[in-house]
Amino acid sequence: MKHLLSLSGLLASFAALPAFAQESLRIDGLEIIGKPVDGEMGFQPGVTRLATDIHDLDYLILVIITLITVFVTGLILWVAVRYNKKRNPTPASFTHNTPIEIAWTILPIVILVLIGAYSLPILFRQQEIPVADITIKAVGNQWYWSYEYVDEEFGFDSYMIGAPATLSAEDEQAGAVANVLNPAMEAKLAAAGYGRDEWLLATDTSVVVPIGKTIVMQVTGSDVIHAWAMPAFGVKQDAVPGRLAELWFSADKEGVYFGQCSELCGQAHAYMPITVKVVSEAAYAEWLGKAKAEYAGIAQPVTVASN
Known part of the structure; x- marks a missing residue:
């Protein structure tokens, strides 16, 4: 029984990890630049x-x-x-x-x-993929993304805010329902620094990169075909299980950018967004130090054929 209780506590701590990470690794004060806007035509602002x-x-x-x-x-x-x-x-x-x-x-x-x-x-x-300053591996899963900062040897999962995996018992008691926008979900978005306009776009954890650096994304899938797409960066790459594809970008403006899985991948395809935050080198170094402390040594739950 003692070991069972210890195991239960360990699993609970891992389940709560995204919430703790979201608080300790949060970066505020960034302008939301790359997102769809109702009633507007044309492209999102290009920052690469x-x-x-x-x-x-x-x-x-x-x-x-x-x-x-x-x-x-x-x-x-x-x-x-x-x-x-x-x-x-x-x-x-x-x-x-x-x-x-x-x-x-x-x-x-x-x-x-x-x-x-x-x-x-x-x-x-x-x-033609240039030499990377930072290499990040993106793995598409039904229906969330897993990221690994390859050179730093840590990784994390990224779920849409409001996905079942992001809801705690307290959220449910407050009235939050998975994948439903209601006052309780708006409060959850606000707690993460977003508004109702970012519903279906914002994620509990974000890819963070420094401005002006060459970022190479290694993209694959763990189950079905997904696609990692970021309109403001002008990139889209299919995530095919068993294959490791690459894309690259170098963003020239700090801000928050939203993308989506752009390949129909099942029931919750619409609830699989992407969030990238472009920050200064100093802010990135600070975030990286916190991220290493938060995530380093935590085994990733999914092993894919491209590992």
Whole structure:
């Protein structure tokens, strides 16, 4: 019985770990920059070179497509009016027009070459992984993320605030219901430094990285295919069980950024957000010291094939 009670206490302490870690490792005072906003159009603010590249490419292609659409629509309208039956009772009949045929062959080639010349360097920049200042392993699970700071030898799990794993007995007594936004859940969000607008976005623990450093994320899955996506960074990588893929980013603005699992992964796919906090080097060093003390030596509960 004594050993059983000791084991129960140990398991309870591990279950409560995310709550303690959230309090001791919390970083306040950061602006929330990367998140979806109701009623707005366009991209989230790009804070990496990769994101601004994607935005520029999208704008270029949008301009090209708009010009083509306007030209073709105008041409159709002009032909419909100029050569209708009333104005052109005896239609002309011809089969070839060499200048036009040359033009509609060469012009699309030029447009495609222009798009390719602009987009290929962007693609290579995304896929050529630079030397990392910090390497972080992200493992997708149903339905949360596990992170490991590879060089520092510690890791932690990250759940959406409001997921069943984040609710304590006190939360339930206060009226909190898993995956339901109610006053008790709003209070839980507020206690973590978030508001109701961050519901379905905020997590109990966050990936913390320093500004301006090259971060390499090693991405895999433990069960089904997930995807680690952060719109403000311009990155998305499938997390495939048994495979270790990589992405990289270097954020140039401090703040809080939200992402989501972007691959349909089961019942609670919608409740699998990602939170990244970009901080100063001094704040990162302080957080890292606390994180090592909090997490170092704690065995990760899931072992994946890519370990």
